Amino acid sequence: MILRLLSFISLLVYIDLTRSAQPSAPEPVSAPLRELPWGQLNFLHTTDTHGWHAGHLQEPSYTGDWGDYISFAERLREKADSEGNDLLVIDTGDRIEGNGLYDASDPKGKYTRDIFREQNIDVICIGNHELYKRVSSQNEYLITVPDFHGNYLASNLDILSPTSGERVPLGPRFRKFTTKNQGIRVLAFGFLFDFTGNANNSFVEAVEKTVQQKWFLEAIHDRAVDLFLVAGHIPLDSPEFKTIFDAIRQVQWDTPIQFFGGHTHIRDYLKYDNKAYGLESGRYMETIGFMSITGLSTGGKPNFRSTSLAAPKFDRRYIDNNLYSFHQHTSLNSSSFPTPHGRNVSAMITSARKSLNLDRRFGCARTDLWTNRAPFPSEDSIFTWLQEQVFPATISDPARKDVPRLLIVNTGAIRFDIFKGPFTIDTTYTVSPFTSEFRYIKDVPYATAKKLLTILNQEVPQALDLPYDFAAKIPVSSVSSRSATISNTQGALHQDSNQIPLSSSSSPDNEGEPLTPGYTTHDSLGSDGDDTIHTPIKFYRVPNAFEARIGFPEISPQNAEAQDIGAEDPEIVDLVYVDFIQRYVLLALEFLGAEYKEGDTEAYMEGMTMTDVISGWVEGNWKGEC
Numbered sequence: 374m375i376l377r378l379l380s381f382i383s384l385l386v387y388i389d390l391t392r393s394a395q396p397s398a399p400e401p402v403s404a405p406l407r408e409l410p411w412g413q414l415n416f417l418h419t420t421d422t423h424g425w426h427a428g429h430l431q432e433p434s435y436t437g438d439w440g441d442y443i444s445f446a447e448r449l450r451e452k453a454d455s456e457g458n459d460l461l462v463i464d465t466g467d468r469i470e471g472n473g474l475y476d477a478s479d480p481k482g483k484y485t486r487d488i489f490r491e492q493n494i495d496v497i498c499i500g501n502h503e504l505y506k507r508v509s510s511q512n513e514y515l516i517t518v519p520d521f522h523g524n525y526l527a528s529n530l531d532i533l534s535p536t537s538g539e540r541v542p543l544g545p546r547f548r549k550f551t552t553k554n555q556g557i558r559v560l561a562f563g564f565l566f567d568f569t570g571n572a573n574n575s576f577v578e579a580v581e582k583t584v585q586q587k588w589f590l591e592a593i594h595d596r597a598v599d600l601f602l603v604a605g606h607i608p609l610d611s612p613e614f615k616t617i618f619d620a621i622r623q624v625q626w627d628t629p630i631q632f633f634g635g636h637t638h639i640r641d642y643l644k645y646d647n648k649a650y651g652l653e654s655g656r657y658m659e660t661i662g663f664m665s666i667t668g669l670s671t672g673g674k675p676n677f678r679s680t681s682l683a684a685p686k687f688d689r690r691y692i693d694n695n696l697y698s699f700h701q702h703t704s705l706n707s708s709s710f711p712t713p714h715g716r717n718v719s720a721m722i723t724s725a726r727k728s729l730n731l732d733r734r735f736g737c738a739r740t741d742l743w744t745n746r747a748p749f750p751s752e753d754s755i756f757t758w759l760q761e762q763v764f765p766a767t768i769s770d771p772a773r774k775d776v777p778r779l780l781i782v783n784t785g786a787i788r789f790d791i792f793k794g795p796f797t798i799d800t801t802y803t804v805s806p807f808t809s810e811f812r813y814i815k816d817v818p819y820a821t822a823k824k825l826l827t828i829l830n831q832e833v834p835q836a837l838d839l840p841y842d843f844a845a846k847i848p849v850s851s852v853s854s855r856s857a858t859i860s861n862t863q864g865a866l867h868q869d870s871n872q873i874p875l876s877s878s879s880s881p882d883n884e885g886e887p888l889t890p891g892y893t894t895h896d897s898l899g900s901d902g903d904d905t906i907h908t909p910i911k912f913y914r915v916p917n918a919f920e921a922r923i924g925f926p927e928i929s930p931q932n933a934e935a936q937d938i939g940a941e942d943p944e945i946v947d948l949v950y951v952d953f954i955q956r957y958v959l960l961a962l963e964f965l966g967a968e969y970k971e972g973d974t975e976a977y978m979e980g981m982t983m984t985d986v987i988s989g990w991v992e993g994n995w996k997g998e999c
Contacts, residue, residue: 395436399431399432401436415461417462418462418661420636421465422467422657424473424485427474429658431792435658437698438719440718453554459557463604463633464497465606466606467636471657485725491718496604498526498563499606500606504565507573510543511574514534528546528583529583530565533574546592547592548561549592555671556672561604566608566613570840580617581616594624599671600631605617607634608637609643609652609653629649640654640896656846660892661692662690665687665688666686689898691902696710702904731798736991736994741790741792742755742758745848749913754915759787763987768923773977776946777925777943778923779922782918783829783844784843788805801987806984807984810980811950812949812952812974812976813977821962825948825961826918826919890908891908
């Protein structure tokens with residue numbers, strides 16, 4: 374492992390020169406770095422950015438913005454050109470919903486589409502979040518697809534054309550091109566997992582069916598291909614990617630394949646065979662994925678002679694998204710690194726944030742509150758805070774205020790942590806960006822309602838098949854396909870093979886220099902994938918859903934001992950929930966023998982969203998200066 378380490382004095386000088394592009398972002402922190410493993414063909418990869426194009430304004434490790442990333446890509450392209458190699462830029466979807474830069478504008482995405490299009494992306498595909506609403510999928514078709522001039526691929530997705538009303542492909546099914554310097558002939562696809570939660574103006578074809586289509590079979594029979602590139606908003610170890618891999622291998626058993634995945638919000642790398650690998654590059658602009666391949670055939674060159682290796686060399690690096698990393702990987706500094714293009718885009722972001730007033734404070738968070746970095750329940754858990762403080766004070770419909778209510782919320786409705794310090798308009802959207810409102814079923818027997826959580830948390834085997842987005846995601850690899858075993862106990866430490874602790878707070882390679890907490894990834898290639906060497910962060914499992922009991926009768930002292938047998942339980946409750954989970958609430962009730970239908974549900978606190986509830990509570994309870 375090669376480390377680029379700077380002396381203590383040079384670090385101090387460098388930090389003085391390092392400035393993040395967004396004015397309110399903290400300065401990046403110096404840390405020991407691993408070099409990028411450059412090869413013949415190199416890639417930069419983003420996925421699941423969810424509107425975080427301004428970077429993280431309260432986390433020094435991830436403060437790079439989209440303008441910084443554009444400068445980084447342009448500098449790496451210059452390096453590739455000077456050395457006669459190639460660099461391609463990939464994005465695999467879920468660019469929307471999750472940050473004020475996207476969600477606070479009217480219409481949503483008013484600024485982010487203009488910002489995002491400035492990056493020169495070679496292969497791009499859609500994510501599921503672009504398809505939940507009709508308007509967002511139409512914006513992809515009418516705006517984003519044309520922005521990328523044939524590079525936006527939609528191998529298994531159609532849409533109803535907003536102009537003609539006809540069902541048409543969202544974008545090209547595939548793309549074949551030859552790289553600029555090496556002459557590598559690339560055949561690229563862009564897939565989405567078998568998603569079923571899309572609005573009714575889009576059509577996701579099952580991957581298993583797509584690979585049987587005539588156009589796909591004709592494409593993979595093309596022998597003039599040096600590399601298959603499969604971009605997908607799909608987990609690396611999914612059945613969908615395996616189906617695509619098997620289909621290609623049945624026709625071309627030895628042509629290299631590079632997969633780029635997404636959706637699970639993790640850093641991950643997976644080997645399919647000696648000539649096929651996959652990379653997934655995290656979430657929320659925390660990670661810029663770097664991938665390299667050496668030993669590919671160069672059939673697009675004049676006077677071609679095969680130079681491919683029997684087993685090409687694949688390698689990867691997960692780059693912490695900050696200027697310190699970018700400067701080191703380009704051997705440049707704060708003066709020489711930014712390109713005019715990148716600076717302009719950073720200025721666009723600053724202007725957009727100012728127009729949206731995203732730094733306006735609702736209050737000041739007194740402590741850090743975590744989604745997965747604290748057990749639930751605990752005083753540091755964001756879900757405990759909601760359950761015990763926010764919801765009891767806010768969830769009440771004037772027309773039903775005297776009726777006890779049992780509120781059920783899926784943990785996936787909360788997207789990110791709260792950091793001690795300013796709680797702003799932007800914070801409300803990073804924590805809860807969705808437009809979901811509240812619904813309820815009136816007068817549900819409490820004896821039935823209190824059993825719902827057991828079903829939604831899948832404590833009853835095979836009772837309910839829930840979507841991946843239902844629960845809060847742990848941003849490290851699932852152990853489902855790995856060798857590690859962990860307890861399923863609620864709140865148990867998530868110690869999986871993608872979260873391997875270092876032996877101490879300093880790396881054996883950096884001679885005792887203190888490390889900061891961060892990703893410590895272990896993947897199919899080993900434990901040296903992260904560019905920045907960190908101490909590990911502990912992650913904890915949280916349930917699929919949690920409840921808050923509001924307006925219940927208080928337990929009297931004389932009945933305190935009888936609490937467990939329900940002496941003070943109400944006979945009926947209003948069953949309240951966020952509308953995103955209505956289908957699963959009704960299915961769970963059916964499993965319990967209660968026959969409720971969609972017609973039995975009504976709006977609760979009509980017009981109020983989770984975002985409104987949280988921001989209103991903060992404004993009323995966390996007043997004062999930080």
